[in-house]
Amino acid sequence: MTLLILRRLLGFALTLLAISAAVFFLMNVLPGDPAMVILGIESTEDARAALRDQLGLNDPVIWRYLAWLGGAVQGDFGVSYSFKVPVAELIAERLPMTLALAGLATVVTVALALVLGVYAATHHGRAGDWAVMAFSQLGIAIPAFWLSMLLVILFAVTLRWLPPGGFPGWDDPIAALRALILPATALALVQSAVLARVTRSAMLEVMRQTYIRTATATGLSPARVMWRHALPNALVPIVTIIGMQVANLVTGTIVIENVFYLPGLGRLVFQAISNRDLITVQAMVTLFAAIVVTANFLVDLAYLWIDPRLRART
C-alpha cells in the first residue's frame, strides 16, 4: 500500500517535470517577442531590448528553465511578464471562479447522472430507459460550446432571465451565481451524458447479482435496495469515469470560460498565451496537468477504499 503510494508520487513528480519542460521549450519556440507584445508596434528596439533584459529573457533557455524550476519547487512561480504581479497571486485570484464553476458543474453532473442512470437501470428496456439512453447519446454528441450558445439564445437573448456572459464579481453572491448557471449547466449536461450511461450499465451489472435479488425478495422497498445496496456496489466503474472526466472537465472549463468570458484560469491561460506571458503559461499548464494526475491518483486510492478486496492485490 505505502509502496504503491510512493511509486505513484514518484510518477506524479516525473509527469509534472516532463510537462513543465515540454511547455517551457514549446513556449520558447513560439514566434512573438513578449517585449513586443507588451510595448506595442510603436516601441523602439532599444526599449524592447531593455524590457527583455528586465524580464530575464536574454539568459539561455536551459538556465531560465532551471531557475524557474528551482523557484517552483519552493512555491515561487515567478512574476508574470504582462501583469507584473506574482503568478501565484494571479492564479489565486482566478482560482475561486474556476473552482466554483467546476464544482458546480461536477455536483450537477454527478446528481443528474446518478438519478438518470439509476432510473434507467430500474426501468431497463422500458421507455424511461430509452429516453435516458437517447439523452446520453445526444449529450455525448453535442459540443459544449454549441450547447452554451443554445442556452444563451434561449435564456439570455430570448427570455432574458440570465446574463449571456461575463462575471459581476463576488460582492453580490446572487449575481455571481446567476452568471455561473448557464456555463455550469452547459458543462454538466455534456459531462453527465457519459456518466449516466456508465451508471446505468454498472447498476444493471450489480442488479443481476444474487444478493440484490435476495434483498428484493426479503421485501425491502425497491428504492432502498437501489440506493443502499446496489449503488454502493456499482461505484467502482462510476468513480473511475468521474476520475477520467476530470481531464475533460479541465478542458471543458477552459473552453466554457472563454465562451462565457468568465475571468477564471481558462481565460487567463488564453490571455497568457497570446501575451506570450511564458512564465504564467508555464505555471498554469503544469497546474492543469497536476490536477489531472492528482485526480487519477485519487481514483486509485478511492478504489482501495471502496473495494477492500483490491487491497490484497497490492
Added chain:
Amino acid sequence: MTAFRAAATAALPAALLAALIAATPALAETTLSIGTQQEPTSLDPTADATASIDGMLVQNVYETLTQVNEPGEVLPQLAKSWTVSPDGLVYDFALQSGVTFHDGTTFDANDVKFSFDRAMAEGSVNPSKSIFAPIASVEVTAPDAIRITLKQKDGFFLFNIAQGDASIVAPESVDGNATKPMGTGPFMFTDWTRGDRLVLTKNAAWRDAGSVAIDRVEFRFIAEPAAATAAMLAGEIDAFPGFPAPELMEQFEADPRFTVVVGSTEGEVILAMNNSDEVLKDIGVRRAISHALNRDAIIDGAMYGRAQPIGSFFAPHHVSYVDLTGTYPHDVAKAKALLAEAGVTAPEFLLRVPPFPYATRSAEIIQGQLADAGMTVKIENVEWGFWLDEVFKKKNYDLSIIAHTSPNDLGNFARGPDYFYGYDNPEFVKLWDAIKFEADPVKRDALLKDAQRMVADQAVHGFLFQLPKLGVYAKGVTGFWNSSPVLYQPLATVAKAN
C-alpha cells in the same frame, strides 16, 4: 439557506445605518459605470502599450504637461503655460503650483524632470520612446518651471507630450504604478479586480475639483458583445464609449433609453501591402488591388455601415483631411486590365489577419473581391504575437489588415524599407521632414494634404475605412467625446443626470 438569510437580516440594519451616515454630510454619491472591452494587463502607461491603460487612467489619474481636447488642439494641463524660442528648440513651461500626488507628495519641476529622464534613459522601456528622441535636455529652472531643449524642431512635440507615455510620475511611487497608479489627476485609483473592474474615486484636492460631477467611476471589463449588450440593457452600465459590436447599434438607436454616437478614432484601417514583395512592388499591381476593392461592401459587411471610408492614410475628422476615396473607384475590369498591363497573371497572395473583429470580418470580403478580379488570396487568421513577429518584424506576408491607431502616423511611410510596409520613397521622407519642422499652420496644412495625395497616388496600401468610435450611453450621461484624437477620455467633464 436559513442561516444565510438570518445573517443577511442581521447585516441589513448595520448596512443601512452605514449608508445613512455616509449619505448625511454630502449629497448622494454619483457613480458612473463605464463598460470597457479591453482589459489592461498592468496600469502603467509608461511601460505598457495596452490602449485601455491610457483609456482609463490618462488625464484621470495620471496627468501630462499638456493635454489634447476632442478637436485635437493642445491645451495646458500640468504646465499652465509655455513659451517657445524663435528657433523652435527651447520650450519653457510654467507649472501649476500647489499640486500634489494622490499619496500627498508634492508635485514640482523635479517630478517632470524625473519623468522625462526616465522615459529617455538608456534602459527605458517606454512604449513610445521615439517621441522623446528629439529631446536634448530637460532642466529644472525653478521649482515651478521646466525647460526642455530639443535637438531639432518638432512640430508634434507639444501634442506628443500630451500622451500617456509622457505621464508625469513621482520617483517615490513610480515602482508601484503597474498595480497601484499614482498621479496628480482629478480621480484617484481605488481598486482593481483583474478580469472584473477598476474603480476610481474623485480627488477632492484636485485644482478644479469643484467642476467634477462624478464621485466614483467603475470601469467594468466586458469583452463579449452579447454580455456588453445585456449589461447595457439591464442598466448596469451607464456608458460604453467603445462598444464592440457595430451590428447592434441599430437596436440601441431604436431604444429611447439610450443615446448612440458614431464618431471616429485615429485608427486608419488599411489592407497593408508588402511593398518589398516581388509582385507587390509593382505600382500597377497595387493599383489593381485598389480598384478591385469595394469599400462600401466592406464597410457594409464588416462594420454594418458604421464607418467612414478613407482614400488615404489620414483621419477624416482632422482639419487637414482631403477626401481621396475617389482615387481608385471600384472597377473590376480596370483592375484586371492593370494586372495584365503589369504582366501578372492569376497572382496569389497570403493575407495574414490579426485577431481583431474589424480585420477578420473584412478579410473574407476582401478575399472575395480580389477573386472577382482574378487574384487568389489565402487567408490566415493568426494570433497577435504571431502577427507581431511574422508580419510586423519579419515582413513575412503579402497582405494584412490592420488599424494604425496613433495620431499623426502618416510618418510611417517615411520609415523606409525596413518598416513592415517595405515602402521606400525618399521623396516622401523629404516631405515628411518638411511637415515635422514646419511651424506655420497654413503651410503645414498644405504639406499634409500633399502627403496624403502622394500616399494615395502610390497606392501603397488598400485604404479601407476609419475605425469608428461607437458610443452607447444611457440617457442623461453627457461629456463623453464623440471622436477621439488620442487614446484617453477625460472624465472630469463627464456628468450623469439622475
Added chain:
Amino acid sequence: MRLPANLLIGGTLVALVLGTAALSLVWTPHDATRIVVAMKFQPPSWSHPLGTDQLGRDVVSQLMVGARNSVAIALVAVLLGGGIGTALGLLAAAVGGWVEEVVMRLADFSFAFPALLFAIMLAAVFGPSLTNAVIAIAFINIPVFARVARASAAQVWTRGYVLAAASAGRGRAAITWDHVIPNVLAPVTVQLTIEFAVGILAEAALSYLGLGVQPPTPSWGRMLSEAQTLLYLAPQLAIWPGVCIMVAVLGFNLLGDGLRDLSDPMLRRAR
C-alpha cells in the same frame, strides 16, 4: 434487439453525412464561398432553404462543404494517430520491459497534458492551418490507441499457443504479425469508429477557436464561432452547424457501439 437499432440508426446517419460530403464534391445549391454582402441575413426561401449568413453566403451549401471538411480531417487525423498509437501499443506488448514502461508513461504523460492547450500552442508556433488541426487531433489519439492495442495484445501474448510459438523460436515480430494483429484488429476498429466521432468534435472545437481550417473554407466549427458574435442579431445562424456536428458525432458513436456489440458479445449482456 438493441443491436440492429444502434447499427441501423448509426449507419443511416453516417451514410447521410458521408453522402452529403460526397455530393458536395460535385454539387451544392450555391457556391458556398460566394459573398454577396447585399444579400446578408436572408430568411429561408426556395433558393436558400436555410437562408444566408452575415455575408450573404448560402447556409445549406456551406453546411454541405463543411461536412466534407469535417469528415476528411477526422478521417486523416484518426487514422494517423490510431496507426501510430496502435504500433506503439503492439511494440510495448511485444517487447515488454522498459520499452513498455516508457511507452505507457508517455501515454500517461500525453493524457495529462491538456490536448486543447497543445493545439493552441501548435497553432501559435506554426500558424493555424488544416495541417496543424490534423496533427493536434492525431496527437490526442496516439495514447488512446496505444493503450487499447497494448491491453489487447498483452492478453494475446499470455495465450498458450503464442507462448508455444515463442519457445519454438518464432520471432516477436512474426508472432505479432501472425497472431497478435488479427486479434487486436477488432478492438482497434471499434475504437477507430468511436474516435472518429471524437475527431469530428475536436475538429469543430478547433475551428471554433480559429485554430482549424481557414476562411473561406467552410467549416461547422467556424460557422458557429462567426454566429456566436451575432447571437442577438441572427440567432438562427447558430442552430444548423451545431445540428450537423451532432448528427455526425451521433452517427459515428452509434455505429461504433453497434460494431462493438457485434464484435464482443460479452459486452452486450451488460448493456
